[in-house]
Amino acid sequence: MKKEDTVKLISAEGFEFVIDKNAAMVSQTIRNMLTSPGDFAETEHQEVTFPEISTTILEKICQYFYWSLQYASGKETEFHIEPELTLELMMAANYLHT
């Protein structure tokens, strides 16, 4: 995986997730952050910090990105959501337009 094909997503606790850029682009919000014109730190370093999203939730979101790419390619599996994460994940997903 080439470095320019990846992005870094950083959780509230500072945990870093390095994932495929095309996976992260599943989120409209992240897409906008990474591609917006101008000298934004996000665009330049290809990394985004989410001070409001915990590590557990951000990990789940990264899993969803990959699941969604798989789904699009025809592998229609079920995406598992732990009941206790439901509401927090819902809010984060809403924020990320995902």
Add this chain to the structure above:
Amino acid sequence: MMRSKHYTIEEWDTKPIRKIPSLVDLCVQKAVDNVRYLGDVGETDFHLLERFLPHCTVEQLMHIEDSTEDRDLSPVTDKLWKNFYVLQFGANSTNVVVERMKEKRVSFKWRQLYEAKVKDNEEAQQKSFERIKQLYKKENANAHVDKDIPK
């Protein structure tokens, strides 16, 4: 009889590609399925609450509202309570309440109205029990009196 649909090649081609479920949709579905386990909904946006709270029973909605202490959820739940009121006490009774509030130029939340009505009904029921009890007592007393009167 089991029926299965056979697609021709042409039909397969025109069959719409299944839309990828969004994570929000998946979470909403999960919340609907697990509504009985929900308590404090925290900061969940109203437009999201709108999507799963309507699946609650009276007890579940009451529990969620009571558990979510820091927030007033009535912008979403008021109309749900009105639905419960209609279901439980009928449309006529609901209209009477609406008219009465209009007349007196006051407004109450439907949860309050619902709970007040439940209490009213319980009290009315208690009263009629008491009345029946009294009647029985009287009957019994009379019966005793009858017996005690020497022939």
